[in-house]
Amino acid sequence: MIALVLEGGANRTYYTIGILDAMLENNIEVDILIGVSAGIANGISYISKQKGRSLELGMRYIKDKRYMGFRHYFKKNNRSYYNIDFVFKEIPRKLVPFDYETFQNFKGDVYAVVTNLETGKPEYLKIDDYEKSWQIILASCSLPFMFKPVEIGDEKYMDGGCSDPLPVKFAESLGADKLITVLTREKGYKKEKDSESKFSSFFFRKNKKFANVLKNRSAIYNDSKEYLYKKEKDGSAFVFAPKCTKNWKRTEKNTDILMKMYREGYNDAINRMNELKKFIAKDDDNR
16 A cells, blocks of 8 residues: 655745656556645645646745735735735635645545644545535644634634654654655755743643643654654655755745756656656565
């Protein structure tokens, strides 16, 4: 069983978009998709087989004042860096339409990783019949400070990357024995403790378990990456990663830079396509 695992990283996922478009172009299919934050937000267009959709969305609207900016954070009904109604309603329903029917016809399973605000633990919300409210995707993308917590049922959730940035173990728990993983940081990158994490944990101090997760984000991230590399070494994981992300900002608006990220991802996938196909075919004859 093949699982595609997509790391988040906000606009650094334009690298991911390039990978996914190359995979669609070469008819690469998977059984499971698990995405974190912007990883799942872009991954759904891979499942709906809409090559170029995520790129078009960015090229057309990333500089649009309706899309993102601190002006939206101070709007009473929004309270987020991104304009929720514009990004999660108007764009997929009208401006750059999402193919709900093709998504629903996908025979595999799609999961978004979210973090429970009360428990601090990751949860993996299955998207069976794609909900047009986009609440699950929104919850997975809700970075502390950039978004407000998202309510689903009786629970509140935030960005899945806080608690499980690389859900490889979850993919394995579903029976996946081949993992295609797309990172948005270079292989040698290690997350360091920073002032943002410290401030975040203080800000959410009333949610003690979630605050503790924020305090330990760097360790969680580095441990999950180390586990992934063990899987790559034993031959059960195929990993895509950009060469250098030094100047790749997660809120990047420069379309030239975003296109550069996209092209690097696309070219990486094309250059390794034969290798990827061999990885997918490996051991199939013995089953």
